[in-house]
Amino acid sequence: MSDSRVIRSLSSEWRKVRSTKLWWILAIVIAAYSAFIASMFAFMFSAMGDMLTGSAAGAPQLPAQDTANMVYSSVSAFGYVVPLLLGAVMATGELRHRTLGLTFTLEPRRGLVLLSKTAVLIVFGVLLGAAGLLGAVGAGAAVTAATGGDPMLGSGETWAVIARVLAALGIWAVIGFGIGVLVRNQAIAIVIALVFTQFVEPLLRTGAQFWDWSAQIAKFLPGAATDAFVGASVMNNLSSLDPSVPQGANGLGIWAGFAVLLAYAVAAVVAGWLLRWRRDVA
């Protein structure tokens, strides 16, 4: 068989993720969730556009490209919790079921195991992103077209947004893995992932908009960095429509957003390596 320890480790970790139903249950969840939110936005923005043009003259109308970006990027703006959960569950599962010892017995180079798991989770994060995009693009484009808009599927910018959504979800799976390694308890890791993404971060991002200094800090939050990287999101675009929102809320640029998001993933995995991974396995 394969002589490479790297390939063997990757193959084993790949099989591990595929061995339970979790990944495709999450794929269905993110596809359905993204389809729902994308079609809601597609409807809202087409209807809002109609109302805005219908009422006061000179009111800004969202260009078709911006609408499309916002609709399709709902996968990363709202669905990033899904790869986060996959990463956290895959990391904590080995501890919960006491199989990490076997894993390290089969491949004692723990750094290699860490990197294999990271690589496999990036791929599964991208796959979850693809599932989410199937839902978001399918439903969002259909609603946009049905309400007389242009789904912009022929546009290169649309596909660039889609590619960045995939990359962002790959990175989020790694963040989840790092958090799982650090937290170790599966239930606590899941609760942290849900509470932070669904409650704490949205609250912080909204609350931070009241002051310029806090808005400057809040754009470094992982969700804000994700939106900046993907380059379109409801939060960013709503603030551009609303002049009362401070300028600082414009967010990081695409590549600064990517760097910040990547930094979270690297920091989580490196901290996991330093604080947990090399320790004794009972």
Add this chain to the structure above:
Amino acid sequence: MIQQATPVEVAHLSKRFGSVQAVHDLSFTAQPGRVTGFLGPNGSGKTTTLGMVLGLLHPDSGTATIGGTPYTELDHPALTVGSALSASFHPAHTGRAHLDIVRRAIGVPASRVDDTLALVGLEAAAARKTGTYSLGMRQRLALAAALLGDPQVLLLDEPINGLDPEGIRWIRLFLRHLASEGKTVLLSSHLLSEVQQTVDDVVVIRRGELAFAGTLAELQQGDGERTVLVSAADRPGLAHALQQAGAQVHGVRGETMRVSGIEPATVGEIALGAGIALSHLSVEESELEQSFLDLIDGGSANQAAGPASTASASSPTHAPSSATPREGGAR
């Protein structure tokens, strides 16, 4: 392929968890071609020791090597050493999925999975989730995972625990067969009786320290002679006659006296000479278990210089340093 002999050598291994000295200055060798029983009560440090051999736990001091190389530095660790440290699996994985994960990690062909499932008698359960397995089935699956790479060394933690009588008989024969092929087999147990029909050599550990290392036969003879159980209507007369002949009479249990320092046949002759009719004459059954229990209780039975030095004389690699146990309760 020429299979080289691969001993497992543990030298001066120590490991402390907080205030608990789990393993202290432990040395022993599991020889190729032999089944070595690693015995001790629960919590005596067996699993900790095996964890250190496999590189899962970092020893505070000392070394553990496989054929001279630490496990983590072997070129093909899991092909050289098959191990089953815990019968723990992801409950949602099927038995076949578990073995497929293992065989991918160690790089053996997919066909080995079915071969090994058949070998341990799990074919019928291969498609079931391990969460539904009985303890005996989990033991078989853990053993299958250890055997996938056809390793030269087997390290098994409590592999017999939970097996049914048929499974116990099977694993005995199987491990003996592997040893006869020149492989090194090290299995732990907290029950000597569980492994005494399987093992050639015995390493007994008590509170993390070596209490005995040697062959099973040496452990058996460790107490000296066998204890004879004898009874008669005239017990005082018989006791007197036996003591006259140089035997030690250890008192009466029910109607039976325990006598040592004398062979059963001689007891009969002395009774005949004294004109006392015996109503009972036998050899105490559990003497091997008893010497094991004496060892792990840390009682006076192991002025262990006896057995341990015998061990080191007969096979130099058995650690001789173990001989002096610490004072009872000392840590």
